Amino acid sequence: MTEVGLRTEEFQVNMGPHHPSTHGVCRLLLTMDGEKVVKVEPYIGYLHRSIEKICENRTYHQCIPILDPFEYVTALSCNYVFALSAERLAQIEVPERAEFLRVIMLELNRIASHLIFFGTTAMDIGALTPFLYGLREREMIMDLFEMTCGQRLTYNYIRIGGVSKDILPAFVPKCRETINIIKDKVDEYEALLNGNPIWKARTIGIGPLSGEKAIAFGASGPILRASGVKYDLRRDDPYSIYDRFEFDIPTRQNGDVFDRYVLRLEEIRQSIRIIGQALDGIPEGDFKAKVSLKFKPPAGEAYTRIENSRGEMGVYLISDGTEKPVRVKTRGGSYNHLQLIPEIATDCLIADLVAIFASFDIIMPEVDR
Amino acid sequence: MTLALMQPVELSPTFLWIQHLIEAIGIGGMWSIVITYAILAVVTFGVLALLALFLVWWERKFAGHIQQRFGPMMTGWHGWYQTIMDAVKLLQKEDILVVTRDRMVFFWAPIIAFVAAFAAYIVIPFGNGIIVADLNIGILYIIAITTFTIISLLMAGWGSNNKYALLGGMRSAAQVVSYEVPMVASILTVVLFAGSLSMVDIVDSQSGWFYNWNIFRLPFGPIAFITYIIAATAEANRTPFDIPEAEQELVAGFNIEYSGMQFAMFFLAEFVNMFTVSAIATTLFLGGWTGVLLPSWMWFLGKTFAVVALLMLFRWTFPRLRVDQLMEFSWKYLVPITFANLILAGWMKYAGWYW
Amino acid sequence: MSDSSNVIKDIFVGLKELILGMGITGKHLGRHAVTLQYPVEKMEMPERSRGIVVLLSDKETGGLNCTSCMLCMRACPTAAIRIEAPRDENKKRQLKSFVVDNTICCFCGLCEEACNFSAIKMAPKYEFSTWTREELIWDKDKLQEMGRDVDYVDTRKKKPAKAAAAAPKADAKAEPKAEAKVEPKPEPKPEPKVEPKVEDAKPHPGADGDSKENEEK
Numbered sequence: 017m018t019e020v021g022l023r024t025e026e027f028q029v030n031m032g033p034h035h036p037s038t039h040g041v042c043r044l045l046l047t048m049d050g051e052k053v054v055k056v057e058p059y060i061g062y063l064h065r066s067i068e069k070i071c072e073n074r075t076y077h078q079c080i081p082i083l084d085p086f087e088y089v090t091a092l093s094c095n096y097v098f099a100l101s102a103e104r105l106a107q108i109e110v111p112e113r114a115e116f117l118r119v120i121m122l123e124l125n126r127i128a129s130h131l132i133f134f135g136t137t138a139m140d141i142g143a144l145t146p147f148l149y150g151l152r153e154r155e156m157i158m159d160l161f162e163m164t165c166g167q168r169l170t171y172n173y174i175r176i177g178g179v180s181k182d183i184l185p186a187f188v189p190k191c192r193e194t195i196n197i198i199k200d201k202v203d204e205y206e207a208l209l210n211g212n213p214i215w216k217a218r219t220i221g222i223g224p225l226s227g228e229k230a231i232a233f234g235a236s237g238p239i240l241r242a243s244g245v246k247y248d249l250r251r252d253d254p255y256s257i258y259d260r261f262e263f264d265i266p267t268r269q270n271g272d273v274f275d276r277y278v279l280r281l282e283e284i285r286q287s288i289r290i291i292g293q294a295l296d297g298i299p300e301g302d303f304k305a306k307v308s309l310k311f312k313p314p315a316g317e318a319y320t321r322i323e324n325s326r327g328e329m330g331v332y333l334i335s336d337g338t339e340k341p342v343r344v345k346t347r348g349g350s351y352n353h354l355q356l357i358p359e360i361a362t363d364c365l366i367a368d369l370v371a372i373f374a375s376f377d378i379i380m381p382e383v384d385r
Numbered sequence: 386m387t388l389a390l391m392q393p394v395e396l397s398p399t400f401l402w403i404q405h406l407i408e409a410i411g412i413g414g415m416w417s418i419v420i421t422y423a424i425l426a427v428v429t430f431g432v433l434a435l436l437a438l439f440l441v442w443w444e445r446k447f448a449g450h451i452q453q454r455f456g457p458m459m460t461g462w463h464g465w466y467q468t469i470m471d472a473v474k475l476l477q478k479e480d481i482l483v484v485t486r487d488r489m490v491f492f493w494a495p496i497i498a499f500v501a502a503f504a505a506y507i508v509i510p511f512g513n514g515i516i517v518a519d520l521n522i523g524i525l526y527i528i529a530i531t532t533f534t535i536i537s538l539l540m541a542g543w544g545s546n547n548k549y550a551l552l553g554g555m556r557s558a559a560q561v562v563s564y565e566v567p568m569v570a571s572i573l574t575v576v577l578f579a580g581s582l583s584m585v586d587i588v589d590s591q592s593g594w595f596y597n598w599n600i601f602r603l604p605f606g607p608i609a610f611i612t613y614i615i616a617a618t619a620e621a622n623r624t625p626f627d628i629p630e631a632e633q634e635l636v637a638g639f640n641i642e643y644s645g646m647q648f649a650m651f652f653l654a655e656f657v658n659m660f661t662v663s664a665i666a667t668t669l670f671l672g673g674w675t676g677v678l679l680p681s682w683m684w685f686l687g688k689t690f691a692v693v694a695l696l697m698l699f700r701w702t703f704p705r706l707r708v709d710q711l712m713e714f715s716w717k718y719l720v721p722i723t724f725a726n727l728i729l730a731g732w733m734k735y736a737g738w739y740w
Numbered sequence: 741m742s743d744s745s746n747v748i749k750d751i752f753v754g755l756k757e758l759i760l761g762m763g764i765t766g767k768h769l770g771r772h773a774v775t776l777q778y779p780v781e782k783m784e785m786p787e788r789s790r791g792i793v794v795l796l797s798d799k800e801t802g803g804l805n806c807t808s809c810m811l812c813m814r815a816c817p818t819a820a821i822r823i824e825a826p827r828d829e830n831k832k833r834q835l836k837s838f839v840v841d842n843t844i845c846c847f848c849g850l851c852e853e854a855c856n857f858s859a860i861k862m863a864p865k866y867e868f869s870t871w872t873r874e875e876l877i878w879d880k881d882k883l884q885e886m887g888r889d890v891d892y893v894d895t896r897k898k899k900p901a902k903a904a905a906a907a908p909k910a911d912a913k914a915e916p917k918a919e920a921k922v923e924p925k926p927e928p929k930p931e932p933k934v935e936p937k938v939e940d941a942k943p944h945p946g947a948d949g950d951s952k953e954n955e956e957k
Contacts, residue, residue: 051709077815077850078817081817081846084848141705142625142705142706143702144700148453148454149452155774162788163786166786166849166862166864167847170846172849180849181788207760207761208702208761208764209704211753211760212703212761213750214704214758215704217707218705218706309815309854365707365708365709451765451768452768453771453773453775455773458777611755698762699762702764703758703761
């Protein structure tokens with residue numbers, strides 16, 4: 017914003033790896049003209065743990081806990097996509113009960129991830145209380161996980177061929193109670209924030225993303241759906257038994273921060289529907305197919321992708337017939353979304369940049385692996 | 386001669402006994418008045434320091450319970466001496482002084498903030514007759530003193546020799562200045578009803594049953610109250626107007642270069658400021674110390690804490706406004722509303738259609 | 741005029757929403773806190789909770805259940821378990837040292853799943869901070885002591901005659917050999933095949949530590 021006779025200079029500000037906005041360690045180099053952000057350059061790699069290389073020296077069963085922290089907020093999806101890839105390579109038939117249990121756990125994990133999104137986005141925009149409300153509900157979900165598999169964050173629950181442990185009899189009623197409570201709480205969150213004029217002024221119209229641009233950058237998940245593109249891998253490329261459940265795919269039109277936020281709350285409701293239907297129909301049977309400890313899939317390649325809460329998560333598995341994979345390439349949605357930030361967040365104020373970054377729900381372990 | 390020229394403010398009747406006591410010791414004339422006022426000021430300062438410590442603790446407990454957790458619990462019963470321990474901790478921290486700072490400005494900024502926060506309490510009536518000095522320009526004095534905080538913000542930003550502190554200081558100064566205007570206009574509405582600037586007169590104009598309170602003088606009272614509360618939240622740098630304190634905004638604010646006790650002074654000054662604006666709201670709109678049955682100071686404290694609770698509820702419920710939205714809100718919405726309110730109230734009062 | 745009436749309506753709607761929002765947070769003031777005061781109140785850990793690795797002892801005799809089959813060592817993805825079990829004159833493995841490096845363990849539970857002899861378990865215990873790293877590397881005795889009060893379901897198939905009689909070590913060693921022949925595949929492998937695998941293969945990273953120990957042996 018220079019006027020005739022007034023010389024201004026752009027300066028660089030480092031939004032350093034340690035952020036108060038809690039999305040992991042990502043360095044953003046901002047070039048600013050006064051209050052406006054002119055250019056954003058993300059620098060990544062602070063959370064690189066060479067997970068893919070480590071997996072090349074492990075057996076297939078050992079790869080699953082190694083891939084847990086690939087995206088630790090939805091660790092079950094990481095377990096699952098790898099197990100699915102290995103199952104596709106080796107043509108393993110997963111028992112019904114295991115499929116139902118997998119779907120219930122995956123959707124619970126999706127709800128937990130969206131609750132974290134809700135809390136951290138609200139906190140970045142300034143409302144400090146919803147963070148604790150979201151985490152309070154997430155605690156209930158984590159109690160369910162701890163009851164079943166023993167851990168609250170890195171589950172190591174899904175195995176090649178099924179799940180590792182059967183659910184306890186107390187799981188089903190407790191799960192129903194949890195999803196009923198969360199359903200009411202989501203209404204409360206919307207009442208707290210959606211109509212709030214300050215929230216609307218901070219989120220409506222901020223960082224709009226058009227559908228074409230989203231597709232061009234390979235965005236997926238809620239970001240794509242908030243821009244109007246109705247694409248959900250659970251419908252368009254179904255895996256597991258999702259084609260048996262009835263649920264909607266919500267979409268929104270504008271693709272701004274408000275739409276992404278409302279869409280994810282709506283997705284929580286749809287996940288609750290799926291879990292309700294799944295809980296009603298769990299069949300008896302095995303919870304794991306018999307897979308040898310020395311699992312050697314036939315030589316070949318398989319790329320499997322699932323609909324994670326952050327977009328498309330995929331594993332490209334190359335096997336040469338031995339018990340260790342040759343290459344495990346992981347694909348996470350946040351890697352593509354981070355590249356959208358410099359496109360969207362130019363010519364906005366820092367406060368808007370923080371809001372946009374929060375609404376994209378980027379998790380750095382998925383970017384850096 | 387000096388006594389005649391000075392014309393000191395009349396001591397409130399409740400404190401005359403202090404002056405008599407001092408005269409009985411043998412110090413007479415001007416000095417007895419000066420010493421009485423000095424004693425009253427020190428006592429006020431002490432009471433307010435304790436109140437500030439209590440408010441910090443209360444805010445943490447309040448925030449905790451809103452978030453369904455407990456807040457401080459380890460230091461004493463429900464953590465009552467947590468603030469004292471925090472103050473002790475801050476006292477033992479090293480004062481990190483930037484070499485290139487502007488020494489005088491850097492040194493005096495927290496002191497001015499602290500003094501300006503406390504100096505406003507001279508004219509606030511804590512109870513029936515419990516007021517240090519009933520200036521006949523009471524509320525105008527308070528407005529003048531609270532503008533000193535702006536100077537201290539700018540001094541802090543400038544003296545730190547840090548471009549982000551300077552930007553932060555300028556932003557907060559701009560915020561405070563632009564919210565002074567609607568605040569003063571709301572206050573003037575009340576002054577219109579009371580017919581005097583003196584705080585004691587304003588409280589007296591609301592005596593009687595509680596429907597005499599200024600907040601119930603429809604339709605101007607509630608509007609003035611709401612705009613005053615909003616402007617007061619911005620004056621006190623609290624959410625939703627807390628750009629200077631927010632960590633999520635990069636430009637961190639004027640007090641980033643301060644550490645240890647100097648930081649504590651800014652922090653305590655902010656809480657005292659919050660209590661000041663609540664006390665003014667109580668006095669102007671909620672009837673001050675008037676009330677039945679209980680002693681007057683209890684009513685005053687109760688009402689003020691209710692307003693403080695309202696401000697705390699604002700902080701823990703609402704998100705933060707962006708800087709340009711903040712300024713837009715003040716100049717485009719609050720200023721027209723408050724001025725319209727003031728003009729209409731004045732017109733109706735002086736046309737005789739109002740009491 | 742429609743503009744200004746819109747503005748006034750917006751103001752009122754906005755104020756109403758703000759007050760509703762404050763009502764929601766204000767309601768929480770009346771609810772009890774959901775947090776636990778940790779050092780004083782502790783949570784009941786579920787029985788499947790995966791805490792530290794412990795070695796389980798036989799409920800009657802008190803000896804370790806471990807038969808040095810090395811399955812847990814091979815299952816561990818991070819090489820946190822190191823076992824030394826040389827063969828004695830009867831070609832049976834005697835457990836010489838069993839070290840779990842808690843600084844590397846990722847608490848995945850694969851060792852517990854691999855074990856067929858109810859010898860190793862992830863117990864629901866969790867407070868083990870120490871001042872030095874060396875104190876977190878636990879040997880057999882410490883692991884056994886940690887496992888003494890852990891409740892477990894003994895899944896070994898005991899032959900009733902042998903369970904009543906015999907000394908602890910002989911008991912623990914005699915059974916798995918019988919079981920190895922009785923149980924179907926794929927889990928346990930017959931003894932002779934185990935030996936060459938362990939010497940050749942270096943399945944784990946941090947192989948420096950492993951190779952050093954092998955050299956010392």
